[in-house]
Amino acid sequence: MNTEIQLKHVSKSYGKKQALKDVNLTIPRGMFGLLGRNGAGKTTLMKVLATLLKANEGEITICGVPVSQRKKIREMTGYLPQDFSMYGNMSAYEAMDYLGVLSGLGRAERKERIPRLLEQVNLQNNQFTKVKAMSGGMLRRLGIAQAILHEPKVLIVDEPTAGLDPEERVRFRNLLCEIARDRIVILSTHIVGDIEATCEKIAVLDEGSLIYQGTVSELLKKAEGKIYTAEISRVELEELKKNYVVTGMLTSGTKAIVRFIADSKEASLIAGAVLSEPNMEDAYLYLMKQQGGDK
Amino acid sequence: MFFTLFLKECKELLRSITYYMFIICTVLFYMTQLGSFDPISRPVKEEIKEEPVSKEEQAMKAAISRLMTEFSANNYSTYPFGFIKEVRLSGEEQEQAGQIIEKLTGLSPEEFIRIATDGKTSSDAVQVLRNISYEEFMGEMEKLDSLLGSGSYYEPDSLLGNTDIPDTYEEAEAEYERVLEKDRVTGAYGRIFCDYMGIIMGILPVFLAVTRSVRDKRAKASQVIFAKKASSFTIQASRYAANLAMIFLPLFILSTMLNSQAMYLAGVLSVKGNPFYMYEYLFGWLMPTVMVVLSIGFFVTELTEGPLAILLQGGFWFYTILAAKKLTGYVGTSLVPRFNSVGYYSIYEKMKPALVANRLSYLLISILLFALTVFVYEKKRRGGLFHDRALLSNTKSKHKA
Numbered sequence: 001m002n003t004e005i006q007l008k009h010v011s012k013s014y015g016k017k018q019a020l021k022d023v024n025l026t027i028p029r030g031m032f033g034l035l036g037r038n039g040a041g042k043t044t045l046m047k048v049l050a051t052l053l054k055a056n057e058g059e060i061t062i063c064g065v066p067v068s069q070r071k072k073i074r075e076m077t078g079y080l081p082q083d084f085s086m087y088g089n090m091s092a093y094e095a096m097d098y099l100g101v102l103s104g105l106g107r108a109e110r111k112e113r114i115p116r117l118l119e120q121v122n123l124q125n126n127q128f129t130k131v132k133a134m135s136g137g138m139l140r141r142l143g144i145a146q147a148i149l150h151e152p153k154v155l156i157v158d159e160p161t162a163g164l165d166p167e168e169r170v171r172f173r174n175l176l177c178e179i180a181r182d183r184i185v186i187l188s189t190h191i192v193g194d195i196e197a198t199c200e201k202i203a204v205l206d207e208g209s210l211i212y213q214g215t216v217s218e219l220l221k222k223a224e225g226k227i228y229t230a231e232i233s234r235v236e237l238e239e240l241k242k243n244y245v246v247t248g249m250l251t252s253g254t255k256a257i258v259r260f261i262a263d264s265k266e267a268s269l270i271a272g273a274v275l276s277e278p279n280m281e282d283a284y285l286y287l288m289k290q291q292g293g294d295k
Numbered sequence: 296m297f298f299t300l301f302l303k304e305c306k307e308l309l310r311s312i313t314y315y316m317f318i319i320c321t322v323l324f325y326m327t328q329l330g331s332f333d334p335i336s337r338p339v340k341e342e343i344k345e346e347p348v349s350k351e352e353q354a355m356k357a358a359i360s361r362l363m364t365e366f367s368a369n370n371y372s373t374y375p376f377g378f379i380k381e382v383r384l385s386g387e388e389q390e391q392a393g394q395i396i397e398k399l400t401g402l403s404p405e406e407f408i409r410i411a412t413d414g415k416t417s418s419d420a421v422q423v424l425r426n427i428s429y430e431e432f433m434g435e436m437e438k439l440d441s442l443l444g445s446g447s448y449y450e451p452d453s454l455l456g457n458t459d460i461p462d463t464y465e466e467a468e469a470e471y472e473r474v475l476e477k478d479r480v481t482g483a484y485g486r487i488f489c490d491y492m493g494i495i496m497g498i499l500p501v502f503l504a505v506t507r508s509v510r511d512k513r514a515k516a517s518q519v520i521f522a523k524k525a526s527s528f529t530i531q532a533s534r535y536a537a538n539l540a541m542i543f544l545p546l547f548i549l550s551t552m553l554n555s556q557a558m559y560l561a562g563v564l565s566v567k568g569n570p571f572y573m574y575e576y577l578f579g580w581l582m583p584t585v586m587v588v589l590s591i592g593f594f595v596t597e598l599t600e601g602p603l604a605i606l607l608q609g610g611f612w613f614y615t616i617l618a619a620k621k622l623t624g625y626v627g628t629s630l631v632p633r634f635n636s637v638g639y640y641s642i643y644e645k646m647k648p649a650l651v652a653n654r655l656s657y658l659l660i661s662i663l664l665f666a667l668t669v670f671v672y673e674k675k676r677r678g679g680l681f682h683d684r685a686l687l688s689n690t691k692s693k694h695k696a
Binding site for chain 2: 034047050051052053054070071074075077079080081083084085086087088089099101102103105107132141143146150
């Protein structure tokens, strides 16, 4: 049985603005990260997969079903939009029940699944909490619960951790990993840390084009030998920022420890520069630099 | 899926402030306009003159007769935009009204009031002067109507329109018999119920429709609902049907109250009242009005995603109410057919073909508008009404790629 999402030469434009340019991508089962700057085309791609937007060109199949078969696709996908909410006067249970009906679930299925899912997302004590009284984190968890209520094969999650506190973010990421055990979960985000913590397979979009597709370790490998650390004075810092992509810094008094992208020749110009192991953020920024410089 | 969604939508309406506002307005309107039961009674021979008169003469006579009551009490009923409004004239204005009466009847205001209030003299005792032509009479009536702020009984068009009443005792008797026989009493009350409630149902449902249609967007729930399996027809039809049912709930209760009074009256008049006539009128007459207003609300709001429908329907309603040329037996192309009388089955019989055509037309329009609503909604679920353009797209106005 086909358990992949395949995109072939997919393009999408809004008038003159091209949001997706000839995207070719295969998304396998498990967690899949879609990374990119704000405005890179991630939300457009998510919406195309969720049948909320129609691509101008290209072919898309989800588990072997073309996206033009909207009803079938909607049956097998769960979607959590970036700014998910529901009617404020509904309780968590009622919101789930309403969306469950829209997903075509019978009374018995809803009755059995809703409490179980609310428990899974740690909202078992908030069944009667009104949506309007929920925190951002609670809403996202409710969003996930509603998205998997009809047991979809694919879960599409758009920027789910934006605005969450660190604890909620970690809890949410763990939840996604649990869900991804038996389905495809596409996590779209501009937060590198989310991808690093959850996904092995990723794709990077930039200005509508797919600039990377592979594993996290392959991306890290690309940045090997390109990340340096140096302790410099604050005066030198400004000059360094002008000439290099700085991926991290720690300032203390008049000194600053910086991580930056450079080749060995460039690094030799910086006194005390030491080659470092790249992390995901370094690798992502290196990729973006390769693509078109520091934007 | 449809029925479950329908029930959920009904439940949501029961938690909506807009719905309770709708009920309050509907009940208040009913109480003020139909609160006191006006029983049908057999015509009294002495009160009706025998010889037939011309329509013009009848109109002048009716105006003078009405003036005797209203001028003497300085309490005039006017119907601006179809709603009853009691008007009291200031001293100076009442004096001007007195001058009009004097010009038309030759009687001083004091004499006119004396005749009107002594309880012995018949209203026939007051005649319009022979030298006053019908045109002159109507000119004076226009002045009086303007003194009263328009919409009064004396408005020339209304005066002539309201004279479609029995001329003789025999005619009045025959009319009464028709109400007993054809209307079985309850039908006559069904018509007046539809007349009054039609006025308010020509506008109120649009608020419910707009509230429902903007709810998804306001709650930021559109995208998640768009992505669900349910068809656009099922989603929209469940919302529409729930609104329609919940609008008819108070109407059904109020009409049942009136129907029970009419049934009781039928018993008093020794007639077997028909309990279903009221509901035939309720659904046949009022439902197309409610449906078209709901459809306009749903369609325009789905198209514009704002409250423009309220403005549009408000304008349409205003025009409809103003355009009614007479209060009893007016159909035309009006959204709100008028029948502001209890009885007069013969007038109803005459207007029936036009009424049926009118109601069927509005029913078709409402179905068409609903179909367009489903079309627009489905388009939005697929990325917008016009692909690749910002207008009515399901993405934000500034495309978030």
